[in-house]
Each structure stands twice: as structure tokens, then as C-alpha cells.
Amino acid sequence: MHVFVTGCAGFIGSHVVDRLLAEGHTVVGYDNFSTGRAEFLAEARACDRFHLVSGDLLDAATLKGAMGGVDHVFHLAANADVRFGIEHPWKDLEQNTIATFNVLEAMRANAVRKVAFASTGSIYGEPEIVPTPETAPFPVQTSLYGASKLAGEGLIAAYCEGFGFQSWIFRFVSILGERYGHGHVADFYRQLLANPGELRVLGDGHQRKSYLYVHDCIDAMLTAIQRSTENVNIFNLGTNEFCEVNDSIRWMTAHLGLRPTLQYSGGPRGWIGDSPFIFLDCSKMTKLGWQPTLTIQEAIIRTLEFLQANRWVLDKR
Ligand SMILES: NC(=O)c1ccc[n+]([C@@H]2O[C@H](COP(=O)([O-])OP(=O)(O)OC[C@H]3O[C@@H](n4cnc5c(N)ncnc54)[C@H](O)[C@@H]3O)[C@@H](O)[C@H]2O)c1
Numbered sequence: 478m479h480v481f482v483t484g485c486a487g488f489i490g491s492h493v494v495d496r497l498l499a500e501g502h503t504v505v506g507y508d509n510f511s512t513g514r515a516e517f518l519a520e521a522r523a524c525d526r527f528h529l530v531s532g533d534l535l536d537a538a539t540l541k542g543a544m545g546g547v548d549h550v551f552h553l554a555a556n557a558d559v560r561f562g563i564e565h566p567w568k569d570l571e572q573n574t575i576a577t578f579n580v581l582e583a584m585r586a587n588a589v590r591k592v593a594f595a596s597t598g599s600i601y602g603e604p605e606i607v608p609t610p611e612t613a614p615f616p617v618q619t620s621l622y623g624a625s626k627l628a629g630e631g632l633i634a635a636y637c638e639g640f641g642f643q644s645w646i647f648r649f650v651s652i653l654g655e656r657y658g659h660g661h662v663a664d665f666y667r668q669l670l671a672n673p674g675e676l677r678v679l680g681d682g683h684q685r686k687s688y689l690y691v692h693d694c695i696d697a698m699l700t701a702i703q704r705s706t707e708n709v710n711i712f713n714l715g716t717n718e719f720c721e722v723n724d725s726i727r728w729m730t731a732h733l734g735l736r737p738t739l740q741y742s743g744g745p746r747g748w749i750g751d752s753p754f755i756f757l758d759c760s761k762m763t764k765l766g767w768q769p770t771l772t773i774q775e776a777i778i779r780t781l782e783f784l785q786a787n788r789w790v791l792d793k794r
């Protein structure tokens with residue numbers, strides 16, 4: 478395959494690139510390095526089947542020009558930060574919805590028909606059914622991030638119907654693993670490095686969350702693309718378990734040998750749009766023969782070990 482990966486320098490996108498190259502594909506990576514890191518592409522850049530384009534998805538002309546000769550797009554670039562939507566409401570719309578529209582238009586101009594999309598469990602808002610299946614009642618939105626991703630899903634499905642595209646839409650829980658630099662494990666570790674005696678926790682610590690290891694996530698994506706052949710293929714990606722934020726704190730502090738005082742901001746939600754309980758029904762994906770290899774606890778410790786060995790990833794960009 479000749480694959481185009483948006484967000485190629487990001488946490489998940491850079492692993493997708495490495496995996497596709499390892500499987501013998503040719504890859505064009507596209508990134509504006511707003512949160513991506515050149516270091517994550519070191520391995521890829523040593524491969525002559527990798528070509529990097531530094532560009533912005535909002536620059537439709539550059540995007541269109543970069544996509545020539547491609548036969549599959551993995552669209553991972555986004556504003557992936559869920560928490561700060563209400564501080565800059567335009568950002569999710571631009572980076573997640575308009576950027577997705579630009580990707581689809583560039584595909585149409587280049588006669589590329591296959592797209593895999595990194596969506597999110599946040600599109601379910603605060604669902605009534607838990608574990609939440611892909612067929613849950615049409616969700617009420619609680620975050621601008623979720624709303625912008627759901628709009629992206631809608632555009633993709635409409636392009637499938639209107640222009641004969643084929644899509645694989647993946648609703649991820651929170652992803653963990655090597656190269657991870659944003660999310661609660663990074664926030665907590667950054668705080669504990671600055672002050673090992675105290676940890677500030679958003680919410681009451683009883684929020685129940687699901688996590689998935691990045692290589693399990695990519696295995697699932699590639700399995701679904703191979704084995705699921707509808708025009709619009711939608712999959713939840715997570716594990717069959719969840720944990721409390723407090724469990725995560727317990728595992729992390731035990732690993733670090735610390736006993737900090739915990740300061741809770743209080744309430745069942747850490748921020749506006751935070752879902753107190755995220756647990757997705759992933760049976761549609763497991764029926765294709767995929768299984769995650771790491772538990773949540775193992776994935777959290779793997780992530781922490783990576784951050785301990787690579788503190789530079791914690792530097793704010
Ligand atoms: N990490 C998670 O837990 C998680 C969970 C659910 C969904 N997702 C989705 O998975 C995808 C990847 O997330 P991630 O955690 O790797 O995020 P990330 O921030 O590490 O990666 C995003 C990449 O996209 C690039 N980018 C952003 N805007 C761009 C633009 N306008 N033009 C070109 N490049 C641009 C960034 O520079 C970065 O390299 C995102 O779509 C995110 O919404 C992530």
C-alpha cells in the first residue's frame with residue numbers, strides 16, 4: 478500500500494508510521510508539528526519508503542499536492558486535548574472538523590477512496606448504556622472535542638455514501654504507551670517530579686476510565702481494515718475493563734515508591750465535558766479475532782517507565 482498518515486509526528490501517528498513501514502508499505506507522513514515531535518520520526522526517516530511533508534491540514538493546496546499517488550489515508554492529526562475546548566471553541570472546529578473536511582476533499586481530488594479515522598469514545602458524552610456499544614442511542618454531546626469528532630465522522634460517512642469512499646472509524650478510549658506525553662499519567666508524573674509529597678487530582682478520583690495500549694490499538698486498526706469490508710466500518714477500541722482514577726494513582730505511586738498527599742478538586746467530573754464513566758463495548762472488534770495484550774495496569778506502568786526514561790517528552794510544547 479501507498480499510505481498517507483496525517484499527524485505522523487504525534488504519539489499514535491508515529492507508531493502507525495513505524496508499523497506500516499515495518500510491514501513493507503510506502504508512507505507519506507503529513508504534520509505541522511504543533512504537538513508532534515521530530516524525535517518520534519527518527520526511525521521512520523531512516524527508511525527510504527518514508528517521505529515527510531511538513532504542512533498544515535488547513536492549507537488545502539499543500540495537502541492536496543502531497544496526496545498524489547496514495548491509496549489509503551490514516552487521518553490521525555487533530556487537536557487531541559479534550560479538556561480545554563471551552564477556552565478556545567474555534568480550535569476543535571478548525572483542527573478536527575474543517576481539517577477532516579480538507580482531508581476528504583484532498584482525497585476526492587486525488588481519487589483516494591479509503592480512509593481510517595481516529596475518533597474517540599468522547600463522542601458518547603455521558604452514555605446511558607455502559608459498556609457502550611457502537612449502536613448506542615444518538616449521543617448528547619458534552620465536549621467541543623467530542624462534537625467536532627462526531628462531525629468528522631458524519632462527514633466521512635457522507636463521503637462514503639456520496640463519493641464511493643470506504644472508511645474505518647475508530648472510537649478510541651484513552652491510549653497509553655511509549656511516546657505518550659499528554660493525559661493523566663503525564664500530568665501526575667510531572668506533578669510528582671516537581672513535588673513528590675503532593676498530588677492534585679481533578680474531580681473526586683472516583684471517575685471510572687478505560688485505557689488501551691498503543692500497540693494494541695494499532696493492531697486493532699490494521700485487523701479491522703483487513704477483515705471488515707462494509708462501506709462505513711465503525712469500531713470501539715478499548716479493553717474489557719476500566720479503573721478508577723484512584724486505582725491509577727495507587728499503581729503509579731507504588732511503582733514510584735511515593736506516598737503523596739492527595740488534593741482533590743472534588744465533584745464527579747474533572748472538568749466540563751469529562752465523562753465520569755467511560756467503558757466501551759468492544760465485542761464488535763474482538764469478534765474479528767483481535768485481543769488486547771496488556772491490561773490497564775500494565776499499560777499504565779509501561780507508560781510510566783517510558784516517561785521515566787524519556788523525561789524530555791514531558792516538556793511543554
Ligand atoms: N491519545 C489518546 O488517548 C486518544 C484518544 C482518543 C482519540 N485520539 C485521537 O487520536 C489521534 C492522535 O492522537 P495523539 O494522542 O497521537 O495526539 P498528538 O497530539 O500526539 O498527535 C496529533 C498530531 O497531529 C498533528 N497536527 C495537529 N493539527 C494539525 C494540523 N492542522 N495539520 C497537520 N498536523 C496537525 C500534531 O502536530 C501531532 O503530531 C487524534 O485524532 C486524537 O483525537 C487520541
